[in-house]
Amino acid sequence: MSEAIDTPEAVAATDRVEGHTSDLLAKFRPLIAEREALLATGVRDPFSIVMTExxxxxxxxxxxxxxxxxxxxxxxxxxxxxxVIAAGKQALDDFGSGTTGSRVLNGTYNPHKDCEQALKEFYGTKSAIVFSTGYQANLGVISTLAGKGDYIILDADSHASIYDGCWLGNAEIVRFRHNSVEDLDKRLGRLPKDAGKLVVLEGVYSMFGDVAPLPEMVAVAKKHGAMILCDEAHGMGFFGPNGRGVYEEMGVEDDIDFVIGTFSKSVGTVGGFCVSNHPDFEVLRLVCRPYIFTASLPPSVVATAATSIRKLMHAGDKRAHLWKNSKRLHQGLRDLGYTIATETAQSAIIAVMLPDQERAVALWQALLEGGVYVNLARPPATPAGTYLLRCSLCAEHSDERVGQILGIFEAAGKAVGAI
Structure with missing residues (x-):
C-alpha cells in the first residue's frame, strides 16, 4: 500500500471528516514552505524591504x-x-488631512476638480475621472464598461488589475497571445458581430518592459467593431511629444476610446485615472462601484498630482535623459553577459532574466549588498517558470550613477556566477 501524502487538500478533507473547521489558509502551505526554505538559506526576504530614509x-x-x-x-x-511638495503642503494646510468620504458624497474638494482639469489639459480630452488608485481605475472602468453578455479581449500578459476588472464585471474573457496581432484578429473574428466588445491593451508591459504594436492592434479592433481601452501606466510621462504615452508616440490618439493611468509612477504620488472623449463618459461617476464606494484621495495628494502633471507637460529634457539612461543600461548589461527580456531598450523597464529562483534571489541579494535595489519578480507576477530582476530607471539617475550601477552589476554577477 502506498503511503498517504498530507497534501493541503487531504488535510482540509480530513478536518471536515473529523468535524473540525477546515483551514482556509491550508491551500497556501506549499508557498509558505517554499518561502521558509528560501529564508533558511540566509537570504533577506526580497518582498519585505524597508527604506528607513x-x-x-x-x-x-x-x-x-x-x-x-x-x-x-x-x-x-x-x-x-x-x-510638487509645496502644493501638497499648502493643500494640507487649506483642506486638512483627508476627506472622510466618497467622491459622490462629501469627498470632492477643489483640488480633486483641479487634478481632473490638469489631466484634461495634459491629455487633450473632454473628460477625466480620478480614482483612489491605479488598480481601482482599471477595476472600476473595465467592470463598468463590460458586463454580463459582453466580451473583453485582452493580452494574456495583462496586469492583475485588468483581469480583476473583467471578473468584477462578469464579462466573457477572451485572451490572445502576448502582442500577437494575428491572434487578436482571429479571436475577435470568432465573436458574435452584435456583441459588446472591449479590447484592452497596455502601452508598456510592466514585467518585460516591452511595448505593444498599437497601430496594428487598433486597426484590427476597429475592423471588428470593438471599443479600445489602453493602459498607459508605464508609458505616461516619457513616451510621445507631450508625454501622454505609447499611444501618442505611435499616432493612434484619435482611435483609443479610453486611457487608463496612474499617479504612482511618473507623476510621483498615488491615485489613478481614466480620460476619454466619449460624450457619455461622465455617467461613470454614477454607475462605477470602485469610484462610488471608496473614500476619495486626500486633498494634499491630488494637489501634488495636479502640479506634477502640469510640469510633465514641459519635461522634454527629462524624457530625453531617461531614454539615454535606459539605452545605456540595457546595452551595458548585455555587454556584461546578462540576458535581457528585450533585444533593445523599449522603455524605462529593463528585465534581467535568470534561469531559476535560487539564482535570481542570489543576484538580488548580491546587488543589495553592493548598494543597488532592484525588484525580484517571480510567478504569479510573471509567467510560469520565469524569474527576473526588474530595473526601473529614473530621469534623475545621473550619468555617473548609471556607471556605478553597471559596476555593481558586474561585481555581483561574477560573485554569484550569473555572468
Whole structure:
C-alpha cells in the first residue's frame, strides 16, 4: 500500500471528516514552505524591504546604508520636486488631512476638480475621472464598461488589475497571445458581430518592459467593431511629444476610446485615472462601484498630482535623459553577459532574466549588498517558470550613477556566477 501524502487538500478533507473547521489558509502551505526554505538559506526576504530614509528619487537608506534605487517606478523623478511638495503642503494646510468620504458624497474638494482639469489639459480630452488608485481605475472602468453578455479581449500578459476588472464585471474573457496581432484578429473574428466588445491593451508591459504594436492592434479592433481601452501606466510621462504615452508616440490618439493611468509612477504620488472623449463618459461617476464606494484621495495628494502633471507637460529634457539612461543600461548589461527580456531598450523597464529562483534571489541579494535595489519578480507576477530582476530607471539617475550601477552589476554577477 502506498503511503498517504498530507497534501493541503487531504488535510482540509480530513478536518471536515473529523468535524473540525477546515483551514482556509491550508491551500497556501506549499508557498509558505517554499518561502521558509528560501529564508533558511540566509537570504533577506526580497518582498519585505524597508527604506528607513529616502534621500532623493534615486537614493535611500536600506539596512543602514545608502542604496541606489533601481526598483521604483519613479520614472520622471517627481517625488522630491519642490513645486510638487509645496502644493501638497499648502493643500494640507487649506483642506486638512483627508476627506472622510466618497467622491459622490462629501469627498470632492477643489483640488480633486483641479487634478481632473490638469489631466484634461495634459491629455487633450473632454473628460477625466480620478480614482483612489491605479488598480481601482482599471477595476472600476473595465467592470463598468463590460458586463454580463459582453466580451473583453485582452493580452494574456495583462496586469492583475485588468483581469480583476473583467471578473468584477462578469464579462466573457477572451485572451490572445502576448502582442500577437494575428491572434487578436482571429479571436475577435470568432465573436458574435452584435456583441459588446472591449479590447484592452497596455502601452508598456510592466514585467518585460516591452511595448505593444498599437497601430496594428487598433486597426484590427476597429475592423471588428470593438471599443479600445489602453493602459498607459508605464508609458505616461516619457513616451510621445507631450508625454501622454505609447499611444501618442505611435499616432493612434484619435482611435483609443479610453486611457487608463496612474499617479504612482511618473507623476510621483498615488491615485489613478481614466480620460476619454466619449460624450457619455461622465455617467461613470454614477454607475462605477470602485469610484462610488471608496473614500476619495486626500486633498494634499491630488494637489501634488495636479502640479506634477502640469510640469510633465514641459519635461522634454527629462524624457530625453531617461531614454539615454535606459539605452545605456540595457546595452551595458548585455555587454556584461546578462540576458535581457528585450533585444533593445523599449522603455524605462529593463528585465534581467535568470534561469531559476535560487539564482535570481542570489543576484538580488548580491546587488543589495553592493548598494543597488532592484525588484525580484517571480510567478504569479510573471509567467510560469520565469524569474527576473526588474530595473526601473529614473530621469534623475545621473550619468555617473548609471556607471556605478553597471559596476555593481558586474561585481555581483561574477560573485554569484550569473555572468
Amino acid at each position: 529616502v534621500k532623493s528619487p534615486t537614493l535611500a537608506v536600506i539596512q543602514g546604508k545608502d542604496t541606489i534605487l533601481l526598483g521604483t517606478y519613479n520614472y520622471m523623478g517627481m517625488t522630491f520636486d519642490p513645486d
